[in-house]
Structures are given as C-alpha cells and as structure tokens.
Amino acid sequence: MNSNSPILLFDSGFGGLTVLSALRAQLPQAPVIYAADTAGLPYGEKTEAEVAARVAGLLGRLAERYQPRLICIACNTASTIALGMVRDVLETPIVGTVPAIKPAAAMTKTGTIGLLGTAATIRQAYVDNLEAKFANGSRLLRHAAPELVAAAECKLRDQTPDPAVFRRAADGLRQQDGGENIDTVVLACTHFPLVQDELAEAFGEQVQFIDGAQGIARRIAFLTQGQSFDRQGDDLAIVTGEGEDDPALLHGLAQFGIGRIARF
Template identity: 65%
Template sequence: MRAEAPILIFDSGVGGLTVLAELRKILPTAPVVFAADQAGFPYGAKSEAEIAARVAGLLGRMSERYRPRLACIACNTASTIALEMVREVLEIPIVGTVPAIKPAAAITKTGTIGLLGTEATIRQGYVDRLETRFANGKTLLRFGAPGLVRAAEAKLRGQALDTDAIANAVSGLRDQPGGDQIDTVVLACTHFPLLVDELGAAFGSNVTFVDGAAGIARRIVSLCEGQSFASDIPSLAITTGSFDQFTPLARLFADHGIDQLDRF
C-alpha cells in the first residue's frame, strides 16, 4: 500500500466530522480526503434508488481520482442503502456506518431504546435485521428526524439553532407508546452527535446517547494495521456543491487536520 494513499471519508454533508474526530485521536497525521456531497444533501428525503446510484457513482469517481487505501461511508442513510453495492463496485475495503443498536441494547436498563435517524434510515430492512439480531426482547422505538440534520449543519456554521427540530425529535420518541421508558437513544446519523448537548438537555439526564463514531474509527484503524502513512501529504476536504458555501467551514476542517479545500 502506498504510504501517500489517503483514507476517504464520504458523507452527504459534514456530519462525518464526528467520525473524523475519533479517527484523529488514533491516526492524527494520516492523509485524509473528506468528501461532502452537498449537491445531493440531504439524503434522508431521497428514494433508495437515487441514493444507491448517487453514492456508488460518486465513490467510484472519487476512488479513481484520489486512489484511497479504503473508503468510509460516514452516513447511516447511505450505508444502510448502498453499502453492499459499493462493496461490489470498488476493490478497496469499505467501512459502513450503521445504527449502534448492539451497544444500546447492552446498556439499556429499562429495555426501551429510542432511535433517531433520517426517514430513509429508519425504514430500512437493515435496521430491522439489526433489531432482530441484537435487540431481541427489547423495545426499539424509531423516529425520523430530518430537521436535526439541518440543525447540526447550521450549528457548525455558527448559525441560529432550530430548537423546534430538537423538540420535535424528543416528542417524536417520547409520545410513542412506551416512550416514557426510553433510557437509551441511538443517534443513527453522523450529524446527530453534534447536537448531543441540546438533545441531552431536552431528553433529561436519565437518557444515555449512543453513536458509532468511535467504533467506526477503530474499524478503519484495524483495516490499516501494518500500513505506513506519509505524514507530509496534505489532507483534503472536497464538496460536490457550492464552493462559496464550503469555504466558511475552513477553520472547522483545520481543527481536524485538513487545511486544503476543493470542489469535486
């Protein structure tokens, strides 16, 4: 493996920074290409066919251009829909992002778990299979909260937070039968951990939040075991959308070891 080959992190927006933050704790100088498909954002309201075709096509083109050692789909919606297709198309390891139902089931004391995701994520059979496999005998309540995605993106840009999106997400779970028993909430979107303080205040101190970012980072590292990384190769953040709307995030990317921005 070429030492200069980057790790490609792909997301519909910039929620995947939660994964990159965990990765930087372990591999602080590894070359990274962070790809934000802002031209396709948000994914949650798109059809499965649209998402699958878009993600597979973009990752194929990005892999040809940047020659990564592996790719991480740092998006629950894209992973639950397109992960297997991408693995069939690309000849590099692909790390997906799936709802952290397994660890949530292990820590709940009431047996009632909430799951917040996009509308596309919560209706996937992939989530049904995770529930059957890891939360058998538990109660899993799901709610599609697309407003949280935009709220998280706004927060990163220093814009006013949509408090209605937070309240809607909380009531969407609490108002379901048995919702008052929720003590663990799965944040099934890489954007949502960016709002953990706001969600925590709204749900109350008796609720624990679980996301998969740290586990995803560990998986990336395990797949890179024994490989060398060129520390002098600059990391890059790219967008498929408006570059003018991307550049205000330069300082945020710099905090994660990425000093170069470009349009794909």
C-alpha cells in the same frame, strides 16, 4: 501501499466529521480526504434508487481520482442502502456505518431504546435485521428527525439552530407508546452527534446517547494495521456543491484538522 495514500471519508454533508474525530484519535498520522456530497444533501429525503445511484457513481469517480487505501461511507443512510452495491463494484476496502443498536442494548436499563435517524434510514430492512439480531429483547422506538441534519450543518458554521428542532426530535420518541421509558438513544445519522449537547438538553439528564463513530474508527484501524502513514499538513475536504469559498465552513472544518476545501 504508498504512505501518503489517503483514507477517504464520504458523507452526504459534514456529519462524517464525527467519524473523522474518532479516527484521528486512533490514527493521528493517517492522511484523510473528506468528501461531502453537498449537492445531493439531504440523502434521507431521497428514494433508495436515487441514493444508490449517487453513492455508487461518486465513489467510483473518487476512487479513480484519489486512489484511497480505504473508503469509509460515514453516512448511515448511504450505508444501509448502498454499502453492498459499492463493495461489489470497487476493489478498495470499504467500511460502512450502521446504527449502534448492539451497544445500545447493552447500555439500556429500562429495556426501551430510542433511535433517531433520517426517514430513509429508519425504514430500511437493514435496521430491522439489526434490531432482530442485537436488540436482545429491548424495545426499539424509531423516529425520523431530518431537521437535525440541517441543524448540525448550521452549528458547524457557527450559527445557532432553532431549539424547537431538538424538542420536536425528543417528542417524536417520547410521545410514542412506551416512549416515556426511553433511557438510551441511538444517533443513527453521523450528523446527529454534532448536536448531541442540544439533544441532551431536550431529552433530559436521564437519557444517554450512543453512535457508531468509535466502532467505525476501530474497524478502520484494524483494517489498516501494519500500514505506514505520512500525513503532510492539514487534510482536504471535497464538496460536490457550493462551499469551497465559505469562510464559516472552513473555520468549522479547521477544528477537525481540515485546512482546504475543493470542488469536485
């Protein structure tokens, strides 16, 4: 393995930066290429067939061009729909992102868990299976909050999202039968931790949040243990749509150790 062979992080937008942040704590010297399918954003409003085709096609081309040592699909929607397909067609090790239902079940005191995700994520049988396997008798209430994706992208560019977006997300869970008992919320989209502070204000201090970034980072570290890393300078971000000339975006990415943006 070449020491400068990158880890490729892939997301529909820039929510996967939350995974990158956790990964940096585990592997500070690992070279990373961050790939954002900004031309396809948002995935959560697309059909399963559309998401699967985009993810498989893009990752195939990215793997061929950049020869990554490992690919992380840092997107809950893409992972719950396309992870198995991509693993079947690529030889590169692939780590997916799934809703953190198991740790949430260990955290809850009331036995009622909320889950915020995209419309595509919350309807997947994959999530049903996670609930059946790991909820341990806890009640799981789901709500699609696609507005949070745009809010996170907005905040990354140093703009102020509309506070009503976060109130609607909280109300979407609270107003369900039993929602008043929620004490733990799973952020089942990698974008959502970027606006966790705003969500915490909307939900109130009695609610705790959990996402999968730390577990993903530990999994990547485990799969690459013993490998040598040589990170030379800032990392590269690749976008499929507009953004390579956006100074606000570049400023936001700099906080995560990304210094360049290129169009794919």
